[in-house]
Amino acid sequence: MRIGVVTFPGSLDDGDAARAARIAGAEAVRLWHGDPDLHRVDAVVLPGGFSYGDYLRCGAIARFAPVMESIIDAARGGLPVLGICNGFQVLCEAHLLPGALTRNQHLHFRNRDQWLRVEATNTAWTNRFAPGQEILIPVKNGEGCFVADQRTLDQLEGEGRVIARYIRGNPNGSQRDIAGITNEAGNVVGIMPHPEHAVEALTGPSLDGLGFFTSVLRSLAGASADGQLAGGQQR
């Protein structure tokens, strides 16, 4: 399986996302912002960082990068796309996901190990978690406060599209403690905390982040492989 990781100017966690994909057993393929060719990847990660310096508004410029034109089209066709932190912001700016990520309520950048509860396990990126599973993943952002209008929030909740919620403390003031959401089809996921930083015992607070990457491998393997992998679902 080939997981593409996009590098925008100012992307920072692109190497980490590629490493996480490799550890999960995928082939990591680096995609360049100026190249619209997706190089036959099976899934795409939009990594964390400060694409284009986060000038104008986080993700607002990246959304117009040539590679994004292709990703937006492919995502509408079902390509699994995971946006982490800045990648989540890009997905919102690209209108692949609803809502917006605004300045943390306390106005500070915050980096800490954050407990999350996985709420939706029917997406391309979360199917290897158990519903309600509590996971520990680093969060680090200055503009991670998720906001949307009441109707959108109700709709997200009603359709089971909140994929993870902050528990034991909300690090940025996100509405309804939302840490991540998915689109209607479940192939596009945006998450503010960084699963790619929780894939090795040596450097992360847990191995919980790996589940996002193994999930997409399972969803790509399709129904036939589903049965074989099911035994390994619970970590």
Place this chain on the structure above:
Amino acid sequence: MTTQPETATSGAEAARGVPNQPPAAAAPITKPSGFAATDVLVNEFEEGPDTVQRAAATPDELQPHADLGLKDDEYTRIREILGRRPTASELAMYSIMWSEHCSYKSSKVHLREFVKKVPKNTRMLAGIGENAGVVQISEKIAVTFKVESHNHPSYVEPYQGAATGVGGIVRDILAMGARPVAVMDPLRFGAADHPDTARVLPGVVAGIGGYGNCLGLPNIGGEIVFDPCYQGNPLVNALSIGVLPVERLQKKEATGVGNVVVLLGARTGRDGIGGVSVLASATFDEEAEQRRPSVQVGDPFMEKLLIESCLELYDAGLVSGIQDLGGAGLTCALTETAAAAGTGMRVWLERVPLREASMSPTEILASESQERMLLIVTPENLDKVLAVAEKWGVWATAIGEVTAASADGSPGRLLITWNDHVVVDVPPGSLADDGPVYERPMREPSDLILLQADRAETLPRPANAEELRETVLRMIASPNLCDKTWVTEQYDRYVLGNTVLAQPEDSGVLRIDEETGLGVALSVDGNGRFARLDPYEGAKLALAEAYRNVAVTGAEPIAVTDCLNFGSPEDPAVMWQFAQAVNGLADGCQQLGTPVTGGNVSFYNQTGAAAIHPTPVVGVMGIFDDVTRRIPMGFPAPAKAGGDLLYLLGETRLELSGSEWAWVTHGHLGGRPPKVDLAAEQALGALMGRASKAGLVSAAHDLSDGGLSQVLVESCLRYNVGAKVTLPEDGTSPFVHLFSESAGRAVVAVPRGHEKAFTALAAEHGVPCTPIGVTSEETALEVRGQFSIPLDELRTAFSATLRDLFGGTAELVSRHAEATEAEPTAVRSVTLEITDPQAPGGPIGNA
């Protein structure tokens, strides 16, 4: 008039830049206004620029050398060197390059101690005098690291001052050919509760975070120390470390006649003019705030692009020489690269891409605009270099070429024109290497004898167990000992995915090689109070502490960098402190076998007559053959019934002078600092290295500020594991055991079953090893016969201080819930309109 070049000249191709950034347009020439530093420099517009020709014709014209910080005799020497009066541009260049900050004129004679006493070492690939020292850590890999000050700018403008401090040190690392991989920040502020600290600290922390986070460099450690002596002179030191393949080491020499001089990175603006001369090389007065224009303004995004383009250029072998532009800007980069090679240089100044078209040649030369590098490239590689720059969206402009040395073999000249006016014609070495050197008068501070006689060992101490308990709680809540999470969680410590340990651990530990597990540990430490009481011993203590912090993680300490923060060198007492500290550090490094690879001197940390405590900050780097064997500081949850065994390593003496206890409970500073025994530090380090390799230790924490009490609290709170401690009954009182700051000590946790092997190893190394208790499943810290404090109570005392002082980051979950209940939908929709203008009123998201 300043315009972008239209045509190629002398093999140097026309400027190219980012397509969407138009070249600076020609603008009417007007005299800029408002900048104190600039006004002194700029008087060249009314009759055109001050040229060499004009300077020769008007030898008697009065020049503002004193306003630029040049002494009369220094000015006379410049006239001798040039055989005429300098032009306005030349005068500015000499004033910058001969400033204390650039020339090290007061410190040079003392810094020779580091070279004289450098221990034998085969790892060093580059040392003092380079942008940063380079140390080989394996056959193929080297690391480079350095700590630098950005004190004055950070006081004047905390956010930008601190941000550009990070940017500057990162470019030093980059210039050596390395990929920067982490930063650390030793910080010192005035009293924690002083109103101005509430201005400076949050700005500095946000600036460090804002720049470092956006650059994608993990912040893995540092220090935050409060003391009233830093009230008007906070210290913002920044350390960076980078990694390079040995063969990628870069040079700064501008070699190869005909090679092209390329300016890479941000455009040049009017920020930071006079930064090193006016700002960094003078004491503060009441008008410090007006010096804000001398502070540079940073753009971390540009620096990130600069890093990536430089690394791509190195890997493609396209760079013959490189130098970063920091303090002293283009002036420093041009003169140092030419002087290092002995060549000359010809520069067309009008080619420099500008932010403001009306900048004069002097301003262009003096600007300290950030995110710029100077490259020397061969003419045939120029197109490839420009293509790499264009790929990353960075300006790259050929601004000059390397010229030959003189026919008689003497070094070449630096010839700079601006629209065909010759504004500079100087021997580059006269600026870079031949600056004045002073042997300043030195005198022991007159109050030192009295200060040393006023010992803290005689102060009243807690009289009973209840008072001891209260002292523990009071101490851990004091600003210097309390939890620093409020600061450190504003820094990204995860990015790049190689951070093995970061603050609050004793050292930052990085994995360097994913295949082999090769890694490094880094710690920066300093204690201004100890150095005030005895600068020689104080510097050694700073070295010993950093060395110990590295060693207790299991790493082998191998190299040192330093940032020497002092008051005015014109004060003989300060100069004496400086000389003592340098000697102490040089002697210490010689004894430990860890060479000083580079560093920085920061003088004039002084407001009026009040200097800061002498504050040598020492960074020690160690290496791991396999970083998976690093030892963390937190007690692990007990694996076996009865818990891990706790041992105190080293010897506890009655040493309270200069201690945190004396300061917090009595506001006292006096006596002599703790004794330094570097042989004992080495023995402790060797023991910890062996114990780490043998896997005998589950946790280790160095003892320093706050003594044993502090270490027990921190190691318990880290993973919420209690401890039952029995203090040795050896005639030393429980209070002294808990709060003495004797050096050369650490607490270790040893899993049951390993105790015999560990104590035998300690005996073999001659390290005193005293059993002091066990870790416990009960969540309390109990000191038998004295007190027991629940961990929750400790945590409350430990973690509230900075949050209460600087506010803001209490848990949001409760606050948010309240806000949601109190202010329902209306508030949310308002927020939405502001933050999502793309979809006003309509449904958001259409996946």
